[in-house]
Amino acid sequence: MTEPVLSVRNLQVEFASRRGTLRAIDGVSFDIAKGEVLGVVGESGAGKSVTGLSVIGLIDPPGRIAGGEIHLAGLRIDNLPPEEMRRVRGKRIGMIFQDPLTSLNPLYRIGDQIVETIRTHLDLSEQAARRRAIDLLAEVGIPAPEKRIDGYPHEFSGGMRQRVVIALAICAEPELIIADEPTTALDVSVQAQIISLIKRLGRDHGTAVMLVTHDMGVIAETSDRVAVMYAGRIAEIGPVQDVVKNPLHPYAKGLMGAIPTLAGDDKRLVQIPGSMPRLSAIPRGCSFNPRCAFAFDRCRVERPEPLPRGAQSVACHLYDSVPAESAA
């Protein structure tokens, strides 16, 4: 296997607060290969977005990367000097944020914003950058790009603005795109278009994609692999089919059970009792243990580490030296 585009090892992110240091990300590791889409799913506050932001180096103080390593195609990027990290952002890692309505500077024409980004990273003339910007707008599906390039953000609909944001994210042919809830703020009908656009771009350009969302439907449709996050850790990671059809971690099982199906059986959707702990009150042992129906003594004292289980990897004591059948 070739070297992964993104490799995150034992990442730890801390936020200094008045009540002491809060650990938002605690020992997260994953890889994304070239052309692969990794979906990152979890509840609000599970650390999905913070993981994405730490990869691109945009954790705002008081947050900081407290440990671990992030490698982009072999280059360690978590400790790069700010100026070098700036060159990586936009050029080698593109990012798409949640709200396309606020992601674009309202005072500049979209063409100016794209040209500005292109010329920051690529040595192109104004005209060449503009031609490239028009091509990019065409590629992300903006009709009549040579006219629309001179429009202001407020003249575009939400879906169209997200396409512009995507064009901005890919304008320097990055190796990795981090999409942080790219469809949450959009209409359902537009969501599907944006998702297929991201998927197509990833395929056409061989770009690795880290897709952060809380929408399992989006993950199932788009991703090759999925990481389920809970309270700053990865509970389970594996190929999307396996994790959706045969989730191992009790939390992942709960999540998958909460997806309504079109098959129409009248089963009540499963609900996970309780809610995710606050960062200041993460329980000892497995952070999921107070809500877990299968928790036993060991879960309350010892934190489970990720265990390989076929193509999947799960952080749960149920799978540690216990036959798989007894867990279900």
Added chain:
Amino acid sequence: MLAFTLRRAIQAIGVMIAVGIIAFSMFRFAGDPVNQMVSLDTSGAERAAIRQSLGLDDPVIVQFGRYVGNAAQFKFGISYQFRLPVTDLLMERMPATLELAICATIFAMVCGILMGVYSALRRDTWLAHAFQAISLIGISLPTFLIGILLIYLFSVTLGWLPSFGRGEVVHIGWWTTGLLTLSGLKALIMPSITLGLFQMTLIMRLVRAEMLEVMRTDYIRFARARGLTTRAIHFGHALRNTLVPVITVAGLQFGSVIAFAIITETVFQWPGMGLLFVQAVQNVDIPIMAAYLMMVSLIFVTINLVVDILYTIVDPRLRSTVSRAH
């Protein structure tokens, strides 16, 4: 866009007529104008003749119409104390006031924006804290006190700058300027700082607050994610978004700079409209007071109009809402 400008212009005329009513009523409330003009031993017949010649026997509405009509042609009558047309007196002193106000505003804008941007971007440096402290002084100390302190320090103690007047001025047509002579420039420094200090601190605090606000927005975060240089983010993206409210405040403040010039002009014996006004108040010279009121409101209204139009240039969103709404 044209319809918008036109509508605003009509509103401005409405405001000016309202101010005209106030200015006009000053004549009626401040006693009989004839008494102000004649000496004690003037006979009743002579008084009646003057009254007749000034049209003071006409109905109020006719007098008001005449007053507004004249004011629209910049005729404000004869000053009681100088026996000269008020318009000439004002025009003669306007260059001094405008020059002072413009210098004060430029000083306030340049220093205010620079200090504001610096204290927003380097929030925890000692210089940023120093700026904050200075701004507190600028906001809380009254103008005349600052003027007097400056005079004490730079004129009396150090003897670097003149303590009063405009210095030598050069005539360019009817305009007089102190900008072309060394003594004129030196004379401008302290009054400009005195007059502009309050505005400077206001702009600085506004820029700082707006800048901090803008730096937290999604498009700045996205600009960082796009890998733009810090310089481009701070000055291209953040500052321009900060400027919309700054233009409003600075623009509107220009009117008050001219109005507040009264105090600064008095402290520095600056031969401008404000000093003329203060003298007029002391001598109950109603025509000058009324004309000054009209002039200042005209400036205020014009500035408001210009600011509204400038807005649409800086912020493209307003352009389309404006054209859509009308």
